[in-house]
Amino acid sequence: MKTRNFILFVALIVLTIATNAQETEATRILKEQNKEFEPEIFKFGDNVWFAVGHDVSNVAMIEGETGIILIDAGQSPVSMEALRLKFREITDKPIKAILITHGHGDHFGGIDAFLKEGDQPQVWGRSSALGNNIGFNLEANAGKEAGLTYANARGARQAGIILPDSIHINNGIAPRPDKQRTMFTRGNETAAFSPTHFLKDQRKQIEIDGVKFELVAATGETYDNMYIWMPDQKILFCGDTYYKSFPNLYTIRGSQYRDVKSWYESIGKMESENAEYLLPGHTRPVIGKDKVKKVLTDYHDAIKFVFDKTIEGMNKGMTPDHLVEYVKLPEHLATKPNLMGYYGRVDWGVRSIFNGYLGWFDGNPVNLNRLTPKIEAEKVAEMVGGKGQLRSNALTAFKEGEFQWASQLCDYLLALNESDKEIIKLKAKSLMEIAKTMVNATGRNYMNSYAIQLLKGLEN
Numbered sequence: 433m434k435t436r437n438f439i440l441f442v443a444l445i446v447l448t449i450a451t452n453a454q455e456t457e458a459t460r461i462l463k464e465q466n467k468e469f470e471p472e473i474f475k476f477g478d479n480v481w482f483a484v485g486h487d488v489s490n491v492a493m494i495e496g497e498t499g500i501i502l503i504d505a506g507q508s509p510v511s512m513e514a515l516r517l518k519f520r521e522i523t524d525k526p527i528k529a530i531l532i533t534h535g536h537g538d539h540f541g542g543i544d545a546f547l548k549e550g551d552q553p554q555v556w557g558r559s560s561a562l563g564n565n566i567g568f569n570l571e572a573n574a575g576k577e578a579g580l581t582y583a584n585a586r587g588a589r590q591a592g593i594i595l596p597d598s599i600h601i602n603n604g605i606a607p608r609p610d611k612q613r614t615m616f617t618r619g620n621e622t623a624a625f626s627p628t629h630f631l632k633d634q635r636k637q638i639e640i641d642g643v644k645f646e647l648v649a650a651t652g653e654t655y656d657n658m659y660i661w662m663p664d665q666k667i668l669f670c671g672d673t674y675y676k677s678f679p680n681l682y683t684i685r686g687s688q689y690r691d692v693k694s695w696y697e698s699i700g701k702m703e704s705e706n707a708e709y710l711l712p713g714h715t716r717p718v719i720g721k722d723k724v725k726k727v728l729t730d731y732h733d734a735i736k737f738v739f740d741k742t743i744e745g746m747n748k749g750m751t752p753d754h755l756v757e758y759v760k761l762p763e764h765l766a767t768k769p770n771l772m773g774y775y776g777r778v779d780w781g782v783r784s785i786f787n788g789y790l791g792w793f794d795g796n797p798v799n800l801n802r803l804t805p806k807i808e809a810e811k812v813a814e815m816v817g818g819k820g821q822l823r824s825n826a827l828t829a830f831k832e833g834e835f836q837w838a839s840q841l842c843d844y845l846l847a848l849n850e851s852d853k854e855i856i857k858l859k860a861k862s863l864m865e866i867a868k869t870m871v872n873a874t875g876r877n878y879m880n881s882y883a884i885q886l887l888k889g890l891e892n
C-alpha cells in the first residue's frame with residue numbers, strides 16, 4: 433500500500449473507532465477529570481501563587497522580602513515562558529531560589545525559562561535514599577547508565593504522543609501537552625541538570641529571603657521526592673506524593689520498584705503537619721484543614737491496604753494473577769473520587785509489590801520451564817481443531833464484543849505467523865475497543881498508541 437493511502441487507511445480506522453457508537457461511561461469519567469487541569473492561578477495568603485493547568489504539572493511562586501521563590505518549574509520551557517510572563521505581571525522581583533519537589537522531568541524540564549533571567553538562584557532537590565547526588569532523578573539516570581532506551585518508547589505510548597486529538601483525552605493527572613511546545617528539554621538531558629543544593633536529611637529548615645520552609649524527605653513516586661512545608665502559612669507542597677487519582681504505584685512505561693511502604697509512611701508524615709492547604713504537583717489544590725486531613729487519611733489507608741493485603745496474600749503463596757483478584761479496595765475507599773484509577777491502578781500496584789519483593793518468579797514451578805509462545809500456540813490451535821478454527825474463534829470473539837479474549841487469541845495466531853495482516857488489524861482494533869472501556873488514561877493511551885503502531889507496521 434502506498435504511504436499516502438496507508439495514512440488514510442489508519443486515519444479511517446481511528447476515525448471509525450473514535451466516532452463509533454456512543455461515548456462509554458469510562459470516556460465520560462475520564463473527560464470529567466479534565467476539570468482538574470483548567471488553567472488557573474490561585475492565591476493563598478499574601479504571598480503564595482499556585483499555577484494549575486499551565487503545563488502538565490503545577491508551579492508555585494512565593495514572594496519574599498526582596499525576591500521570589502519558585503516551587504517546581506514545569507516540563508516545557510515554552511509553556512513556562514508563558515507562565516513566567518504571567519508571574520512577571522505580579523512582581524518583577526528577582527528569583528532567589530527554585531525548590532524542585534522531585535526529579536521527574538515534568539517538574540524541572542521547563543527551568544530554563546526562569547534561569548535565563550540570569551539571577552543564578554539556589555536550586556534545591558533531594559538526593560535519594562542512595563545518599564548521593566546521583567540519586568536525584570535516579571529513575572531516568574539508572575536506565576541511561578544501563579544503556580536502556582526502550583522505556584522512552586513505552587513512555588511515549590502511555591503519554592499518547594502520536595495519538596490524534598479524537599482519541600486522546602488526557603494523561604490521567606495532567607492535560608495533554610501542547611504539541612507545539614518543546615517537551616522535556618531538560619528532562620531528556622538529565623545529566624545536564626542537577627540542583628545546586630540538596631536535602632540529605634529527613635528534615636531541614638531553611639529560610640530564603642525571609643520565608644521559612646521545611647524540606648521533608650518523602651519517598652513516594654520517586655526516591656528523591658520531598659515535600660515542602662511552609663509552617664507559618666500552613667501550606668504543604670507535596671510534589672507527586674498525592675494527586676487526585678489512585679497513585680501510580682507502578683508506571684507502565686516501566687521503572688525501578690516504587691517503594692510503596694515508604695509512600696504511605698510519607699503520607700502519614702504529611703497528615704501530621706495539619707496543613708490548611710495541600711498543593712499537589714498535579715491536579716487542583718485541596719483547601720481546608722478537615723478536607724486535607726480526610727483526603728490524606730484516605731490516601732494513606734488505600735495505599736497501606738493494598739500493600740498489607742498484597743503481602744498477606746504473598747504469605748499465603750498467591751501468585752500475582754491470584755493476588756489481583758484477592759486485593760480489592762474496600763467499598764468506602766474504592767468509591768472516593770480522589771482514589772479513582774485515572775493514573776495509577778490497584779492491580780498494577782499489586783503486581784509491582786510482588787515483583788518488588790520476590791522478582792519475576794511467581795512461585796508456580798510450571799512457570800520455570802514454560803513452553804515457548806509458538807509451541808503453546810501450535811498446541812492450542814491443534815486443540816481447537818486447527819489454525820483456521822482458531823482464527824474463526826478470534827473473529828467471533830471480536831464480533832461478540834469479547835475484545836480482551838479476541839486480543840489474546842490474536843497473540844496465539846501471531847505467534848504462529850507474526851506477519852498475518854488480518855490478525856494484526858484485528859488485534860489493533862481489539863486494543864482500541866478495550867481502550868474505550870478504560871478510565872485509566874495511561875493504559876488507554878498505551879493501547880491506542882500500540883494499535884496505531886501495529887497498523888503503521890503493516891506498511892512495510
Ligand SMILES: [Zn+2]
Binds near residue numbers: 489539672713
Ligand atoms: Zn509529575
